[in-house]
Amino acid sequence: MNFSHITILCIGDIMLDRYIYAQVQRISPEAPVPILKLTHTKEMVGGAGNVTNNILSLGGKVIIVGLVGEDSNAEKIKTLMEKQRISTHHLISSSQRPTICKSRFIAASQQVIRADEENLIALNQQEIKKILVHIDQTISLANAVIVSDYNKGMCHPTVIHYIIKKAKELDIPVFVDPKSKDFSLYKYATCITPNLKEAMAVIQRPLVIEKDFEQAGQQLLKITQGQAVLITRSEKGMTLIERDKPAMTIPSRAREIYDVSGAGDTVIAALSLSYASGYSFTEAVHIANAAAGVVVGKAGTSTATIKEVIAELQAQQEHSVHTVLSPELFSLNEVIEQINTWRNQNLKIGFTNGCFDILHPGHVDLLKIARDHCDRLIVALNTDKSVQLLKSAKRPINTLSNRAQIIAAVRYVDCVVSFDEETPFNLIAALKPDVLIKGADYFGKKVIGREIVEKNGGKVILADLKKGFSTTSIIDKIKCQCI
Incomplete structure (x- = not known):
């Protein structure tokens, strides 16, 4: 087409x-x-x-x-x-x-x-x-x-x-x-x-x-x-x-x-x-x-x-109302091409990232807040290898393909991409988003990519997160119920 x-x-x-x-x-x-x-x-x-x-x-x-x-x-x-x-x-x-x-x-x-x-x-x-x-x-x-x-x-x-x-x-x-x-x-x-x-x-x-x-x-x-x-x-x-x-x-x-x-x-x-x-x-x-x-x-x-x-x-x-709309992960070149199209339409590009291993209300709230600050939202997922480096050999619970499918189905998300390193620094440098959104737990901490975004006239948003939700706590609760 x-x-x-x-x-x-x-x-x-x-x-x-x-x-x-x-x-x-x-x-x-x-x-x-x-x-x-x-x-x-x-x-x-x-x-x-x-x-x-x-x-x-x-x-x-x-x-x-x-x-x-x-x-x-x-x-x-x-x-x-x-x-x-x-x-x-x-x-x-x-x-x-x-x-x-x-x-x-x-x-x-x-x-x-x-x-x-x-x-x-x-x-x-x-x-x-x-x-x-x-x-x-x-x-x-x-x-x-x-x-x-x-x-x-x-x-x-x-x-x-x-x-x-x-x-x-x-x-x-x-x-x-x-x-x-x-x-x-x-x-x-x-x-x-x-x-x-x-x-x-x-x-x-x-x-x-x-x-x-x-x-x-x-x-x-x-x-x-x-x-x-x-x-x-x-x-x-x-x-x-x-x-x-x-x-x-x-x-x-x-x-x-x-x-x-x-x-x-x-x-x-x-x-x-x-x-x-x-x-x-x-x-x-x-x-x-x-x-x-x-x-x-x-x-x-x-x-x-x-x-x-x-x-x-x-x-x-597929003739199934239960099928989740799950476009494949965008390649770097595809994301850059898409961003160029959006910018030609005078749209503001937002970026956030994370493991998003087990999706919970805290994640959804972050994505909603992120989308409120931009016209198009890119979500970058840690690959399985990257999650293991950050968390442990037992993580992630869900594979990158499954996590991408779930995140792509969230209405606030316009594009899903992945990165293999511990941080999305190289990805942010390549995409140069207008807005970088992270959770408020980063207050007082170094936000990866801040310098790149602000140097290009963009801004960093630290979003207040819903308390009481984390992937780790969900996993611990499941373990307790299985004992």
Whole structure:
């Protein structure tokens, strides 16, 4: 599976997603609201921009056409896109509207409030004319088109009709993530990908059993005159209805859903890349379903990589809800390549390490805290030889392969690697993470790798650990019960 030769033209509502992290210490004496002590802010390109993030993460190429204001948020979007090596040439500036910005205030891992900056007035003729010019300049370079409609104004009927018409002339497939309740707006699009709520809003009846979905899909196909409809159904998977073919439902593999933010963007990115690469709709939907399965297991708006999607496909093919998603340990070159991809997406890389021999709540708590301080978390495991050097000849209890499989299944972990030495110094020197996380028991002690991380502008976090948990105490307790 290789999408490096595929270019997707993405047209839609671009926005700045801002996450403002804070601590809540008390309630305001002025009103019954929490007082937030701001700690740090993270910004990323959202909306149609998140679709481009997913395309890049999956290895494809992307051109984006969108509308921004003449303000500081527009400059931030351009800076973020340039860091990801996405051309900003086709971002159209407008003095008539601000750049869309969603600011989310997060405290104790919960969203406290969201503030939106936007102006939903219809596009004027000058804005429409500029958009059509940029479509003409870019569409012939694409293998497929995605219309990412967030109902924020960019996807004006004139714009949508024009791009579908031009794509049809060039025999380029068009995929639409719809927000309008009038699906005739997307007439002749190759495929539309409504979620359950959006599909029910159009057909105006509940969808419960499989027959309901098939009938709904046929009704939507009649409206759009397209080739396929893909109804996404969250934890229940997705249903594909192709013209002149029976409906097919692809269930999601049983797993803990952590966050569905942006899953629709992942689906349409993977679907369009797969179909443009020559996969059938059935094959493309399986790939999209696997990609969605990866991102819903991650916190926040996330993306999936090809390696993660392949691992998820393999797990799904085993037809067992008890199978643990366990990608093989990354090699050093694979980790470096993955880090480069993440850094191109302006993501903060975290690193922690340990034996993780018998996983317990203390370990899980450390991994959660570590993931809270970064966008992607790498966990480095001592090899069996390294554990023996540190502990004893009787350790580890679980082999490296088994430990890697368990750690890879923890939702806070994005990458697992191993090291054979007593310390991860050489690994940290090679990877140069942005954040190094260790337990608070290292306070006052030498933290291996601190100098490397801080020299590169990163920081070291000493996380408070849950008391009363250790692998050694678990082993001792087992021994006592066996006597």
